[in-house]
Amino acid sequence: xxxxxKLVEKIEELPTPDFIVQxxxxxxxxxxxxxxxxxxxxxxxxxxxxxxxxLANSAYYGIPRKITxxxxxxMILGFKTVRNLAMSVFTYSSLFSGRSDGKVxxxxxxxxxxxxxxxxxxxxxxxxxxxxxxxxxxxxxxxxGKIALDVMSPEIVEAVYDITREKNLTFSxxxxxxxxxxxxxxxxxxxxxxxxxxxITQTIEGHHNPSxxxxxxxxxxxxxxxxxxxxxxxxxxxxxxxxxxxxxxxxALNILSIRPGMMKRFVEKLRKKMKKAEEFLEM
Amino acid sequence: MANASENKIITxxxxxxxxLNNAKSADEILDxxxxxxxxVVSFKWITIxxxxxxxxxxxxxxxxxxxxxxxxxxxxxxxxxxxxxxPVGDEIIGFLPMIKGDQVLGMILVxxxxxxxxxxxxxxxxxxxxxxxxxxNVRLLEEVVSKNRLIEETMNYLHSILDTFPEMVIVVxxxxxxxxxxxxxxxxxxxxxxxxxxxxxxxxxxxAKVRRVGEYESDGQFFxxxxxxxxxxxxxQSVTTIMNVTSTKELERLKEIDxxxxxxxxxxxxxxxxxxxxxxxxxxxxxxxxxxxDQSTLKDFMDTIHxxxxxxxxxxxxxxxxxxxxxKALKLEREEVNIIEVVEDAxxxxxxKAENNGIxxxxxxxxxxxxxxxxxxxxxxVLTNLIDNGIRFSxxxxxxxxxxxxxxxxxxxxxxxVKDNGVGIPKDKFDRIFDKFYRVDxxxxxxxxxxxxxxxxxxxxxELHGGRIWVESEEGVGSTFYIELPLRGEGQRxxxxxxx
Numbered sequence: 001x002x003x004x005x006k007l008v009e010k011i012e013e014l015p016t017p018d019f020i021v022q023x024x025x026x027x028x029x030x031x032x033x034x035x036x037x038x039x040x041x042x043x044x045x046x047x048x049x050x051x052x053x054x055l056a057n058s059a060y061y062g063i064p065r066k067i068t069x070x071x072x073x074x075m076i077l078g079f080k081t082v083r084n085l086a087m088s089v090f091t092y093s094s095l096f097s098g099r100s101d102g103k104v105x106x107x108x109x110x111x112x113x114x115x116x117x118x119x120x121x122x123x124x125x126x127x128x129x130x131x132x133x134x135x136x137x138x139x140x141x142x143x144x145g146k147i148a149l150d151v152m153s154p155e156i157v158e159a160v161y162d163i164t165r166e167k168n169l170t171f172s173x174x175x176x177x178x179x180x181x182x183x184x185x186x187x188x189x190x191x192x193x194x195x196x197x198x199x200i201t202q203t204i205e206g207h208h209n210p211s212x213x214x215x216x217x218x219x220x221x222x223x224x225x226x227x228x229x230x231x232x233x234x235x236x237x238x239x240x241x242x243x244x245x246x247x248x249x250x251x252a253l254n255i256l257s258i259r260p261g262m263m264k265r266f267v268e269k270l271r272k273k274m275k276k277a278e279e280f281l282e283m
Numbered sequence: 284m285a286n287a288s289e290n291k292i293i294t295x296x297x298x299x300x301x302x303l304n305n306a307k308s309a310d311e312i313l314d315x316x317x318x319x320x321x322x323v324v325s326f327k328w329i330t331i332x333x334x335x336x337x338x339x340x341x342x343x344x345x346x347x348x349x350x351x352x353x354x355x356x357x358x359x360x361x362x363x364x365x366x367x368x369x370p371v372g373d374e375i376i377g378f379l380p381m382i383k384g385d386q387v388l389g390m391i392l393v394x395x396x397x398x399x400x401x402x403x404x405x406x407x408x409x410x411x412x413x414x415x416x417x418x419x420n421v422r423l424l425e426e427v428v429s430k431n432r433l434i435e436e437t438m439n440y441l442h443s444i445l446d447t448f449p450e451m452v453i454v455v456x457x458x459x460x461x462x463x464x465x466x467x468x469x470x471x472x473x474x475x476x477x478x479x480x481x482x483x484x485x486x487x488x489x490x491a492k493v494r495r496v497g498e499y500e501s502d503g504q505f506f507x508x509x510x511x512x513x514x515x516x517x518x519x520q521s522v523t524t525i526m527n528v529t530s531t532k533e534l535e536r537l538k539e540i541d542x543x544x545x546x547x548x549x550x551x552x553x554x555x556x557x558x559x560x561x562x563x564x565x566x567x568x569x570x571x572x573x574x575x576x577d578q579s580t581l582k583d584f585m586d587t588i589h590x591x592x593x594x595x596x597x598x599x600x601x602x603x604x605x606x607x608x609x610x611k612a613l614k615l616e617r618e619e620v621n622i623i624e625v626v627e628d629a630x631x632x633x634x635x636k637a638e639n640n641g642i643x644x645x646x647x648x649x650x651x652x653x654x655x656x657x658x659x660x661x662x663x664x665v666l667t668n669l670i671d672n673g674i675r676f677s678x679x680x681x682x683x684x685x686x687x688x689x690x691x692x693x694x695x696x697x698x699x700x701v702k703d704n705g706v707g708i709p710k711d712k713f714d715r716i717f718d719k720f721y722r723v724d725x726x727x728x729x730x731x732x733x734x735x736x737x738x739x740x741x742x743x744x745x746e747l748h749g750g751r752i753w754v755e756s757e758e759g760v761g762s763t764f765y766i767e768l769p770l771r772g773e774g775q776r777x778x779x780x781x782x783x
Contacts, residue, residue: 123479
């Protein structure tokens with residue numbers, strides 16, 4: 001039997017985001033930072049900066065003129081969006097850095113990350129949430145526990161995957177059946193270890209059960225990611241190794257005061273944005 | 284460091300909230316937004332456009348941002364809802380959409396000399412969100428206020444229409460309260476008892492939920508009341524309309540008199556012809572066969588002719604009296620008499636007729652002598668008429684038929700009662716029997732003869748004496764006519780009454 005303690009030990013062995021990514025996170029949340037400073041940090045990694053520029057010029061943002069320097073990208077898209085791009089590039093490379101002989105379809109898992117990120121941001125737009133970029137990064141990282149689990153013990157992930165697929169169950173239900181530490185908890189631990197903001201840690205821990213953080217400062221963010229995750233799982237069953245019928249939290253709907261008409265608009269908007277987000281899927 | 288910047292944000296917020304509190308229109312909120320942005324960054328110019336890209340506000344006043352040149356970028360920022368900054372020439376231009384929910388209400392364009400810091404961008408973004416929300420709410424409020432004004436104007440218009448109605452209109456609630464009244468009702472409400480009557484009918488309507496009509500009469504004024512049920516929310520109300528129909532009623536009364544007059548002419552012709560025909564027939568017989576008639580038969584014939592001519596004379600006298608009465612020319616010739624004698628005289632005058640009809644005639648008096656200052660001929664005429672009525676309107680099939688005349692002296696008056704056990708008078712006709720031409724039996728069969736003038740004349744004579752005449756009666760049981768006369772003849776309408 002795998003216990004959370006044993007897993008935490010293994011977490012220590014996981015790759016930490018490199019220095020540059022850490023720095024990007026820091027600069028982007030420094031109120032006195034300037035575009036120039038952030039650009040300088042990103043430019044320390046040539047591959048990262050070219051990938052960020054590529055994403056900034058992608059159909060997803062549809063900027064009417066081509067951006068050639070990071071500085072401009074930061075000014076036009078904002079610090080947080082550029083931070084998100086850098087974080088996306090990093091998460092993508094972490095996901096695909098390990099061995100790839102398992103049954104788990106990492107491409108689909110990545111697609112899930114991006115769709116939940118895009119979905120959270122779209123829902124934020126519909127709800128009029130002012131800092132929609134925060135929703136993107138929270139959506140992107142919500143299932144980070146699954147990557148960690150796959151890196152630490154791929155056999156567990158495979159066992160879960162077998163059950164969810166054959167018995168048409170959700171990932172969380174399979175975790176319960178197998179009595180293994182849930183990916184939400186593992187993800188939370190990693191988030192803490194990497195020094196990510198509390199908001200992200202809470203989203204990772206609460207994205208299946210937003211009621212946990214109903215009184216938190218981040219209740220809206222957790223609830224938004226939860227809804228985007230549920231919708232994404234319904235639209236693409238199995239992408240996140242989860243099948244069956246995901247449970248939509250009534251608390252999440254209440255926290256955000258979502259009316260039925262909004263859900264319909266959300267799904268329509270999400271479909272359009274998904275098409276524009278192709279470039280995020282293949283980096 | 285973090286603390287200092289948090290404090291700055293709090294200061295900015297406090298100032299902005301204060302400005303928002305004072306702002307009374309969407310425009311003033313945008314002014315507040317401009318001032319707060321000036322506190323966040325130093326800009327060269329600032330322009331606010333609405334969702335159709337029309338400029339709403341510019342600063343400085345004489346500056347023209349020429350926003351058309353940024354069309355593409357504005358479109359992009361609108362659709363992407365991104366707050367972004369573009370370097371254009373030596374300026375950095377900020378595009379800050381104003382968003383409420385998922386609606387973009389407009390955009391702030393701001394020209395900066397330097398790149399803004401993260402904190403400045405975040406602050407501008409939050410303030411633009413906040414002011415969009417407040418401005419939109421203020422705009423909605425203004426809309427509601429102007430809609431309310433429109434509703435009020437419409438209501439006033441409807442009220443003034445309802446006020447011009449000739450009818451009084453009220454609306455009564457389930458609790459029996461008047462929730463609406465038009466001006467006509469306010470003016471006419473002082474008619475005593477009218478409000479209560481209208482409320483009574485309205486409450487019946489609310490109860491039964493069907494239309495009801497009613498009438499009300501007060502002080503010679505007639506009102507027609509029509510109440511309709513009205514479903515309002517979950518309760519029933521009554522729309523009650525009250526119309527003053529006095530003039531219509533008066534017209535109806537005149538028409539009735541006219542009809543009675545026509546009837547009267549037909550009636551009187553019949554009344555005159557009957558004795559005339561008898562006189563003529565008997566006179567002809569006498570003339571044709573004078574030599575063949577024996578003494579007693581001749582006397583019988585002459586007797587009939589005499590009686591019929593008296594009947595004719597009485598009729599003509601009645602008509603004459605009536606015509607005097609119409610011309611207000613009826614005069615009394617008063618003298619001091621023993622009124623007991625006058626009454627008794629009238630009774631005795633009809634005794635024979637009563638007996639011939641099988642009716643017992645009684646007379647009784649409280650005193651032997653009651654002195655009164657009256658016109659004895661006229662008083663006798665009145666009593667004759669009343670007793671004669673008692674005889675004529677007796678019940679044919681009844682065994683014991685009578686007419687009783689009683690005289691009773693009271694303090695300053697004398698009360699004469701003429702009581703019979705005849706057919707009686709329906710209660711609703713008590714007043715009308717004294718009207719000219721009025722006959723209770725309005726059929727044209729004239730079961731009982733009469734002109735319909737007797738009581739009218741009697742009433743006039745009694746009133747000329749300053750007295751009163753009235754009736755108490757029960758249908759099928761009998762009637763009692765009362766005459767009350769002042770003894771001293773202080774009736775205002777005395778001997779010297781002028782002809783009108």
